[in-house]
Amino acid sequence: MSNDPSLDAINREILFHLRQDGRLTNVELAKRVGLTPPPCLRRVKRLEEAGVITGYHAVVAPEAVGRNLEVLVDVEVYATDRKTVEAFEETVAAYPEVIELRRLFGRPDYFLRVAVPDHAAYEKFLTGRLSGLAGVLRVESHLTMKKIKAGY
Known part of the structure; x- marks a missing residue:
């Protein structure tokens, strides 16, 4: 090598x-x-x-840290200008509830994994933070029935 x-x-x-x-x-x-x-x-x-191994981390039980509910969220935006897109990404990435944020090719524009204590906390996150952001056109939430495979 x-x-x-x-x-x-x-x-x-x-x-x-x-x-x-x-x-x-x-x-x-x-x-x-x-x-x-x-x-x-x-x-x-x-x-x-060489950056092949980028780090090591602990896998933490969500219920141990009060994050019992994980929601997969599709977000479509109507804004295409760089300033609005960058502001959206910066804002959403800073939310502690968002544990993963990806910009996608095609539709939806973004995929989020959101971890919260319960349904009420997710509703508060969705209505109080995510839905009101500039440029957001549509939000679709998916609740997991059963996790079959996770990670690598």
């Missing part, structure tokens, strides 16, 4: 195991991918430096 870590079979295996458990020790990770610890650690460091 040069400065640009190629995603060979071992690097892909490293990524697979780190996605499953980002807290693996280097010794355990090395054992799982068939390396000794020093070259395994060098590979992980190169993957981090």
Whole structure:
């Protein structure tokens, strides 16, 4: 591997195991991918430096932090000028209820994941914050019946 870590079979295996458990020790990770610890650690460091691995995080139970309800939200906007679009994105991204915000190609224009304590809190968020923003044309909310697969 040069400065640009190629995603060979071992690097892909490293990524697979780190996605499953980002807290693996280097010794355990090395054992799982068939390396000794020093070259395994060098590979992980190169993957981090190259931006392939962008961070590590904890998966937190939503109910433990008072976010029992997750709503998937489609938003269409009528504004096309850069200033309004940037203001919309900056405002929505700053809302603590919004845990994911994506601008999409086609319709809808945006996809949001919103995490709140309950239905009343979502109604307050929707009517008090999201629906009143400049440029918002339509908002469609989707409640999850059953989460079948999440993450990687």
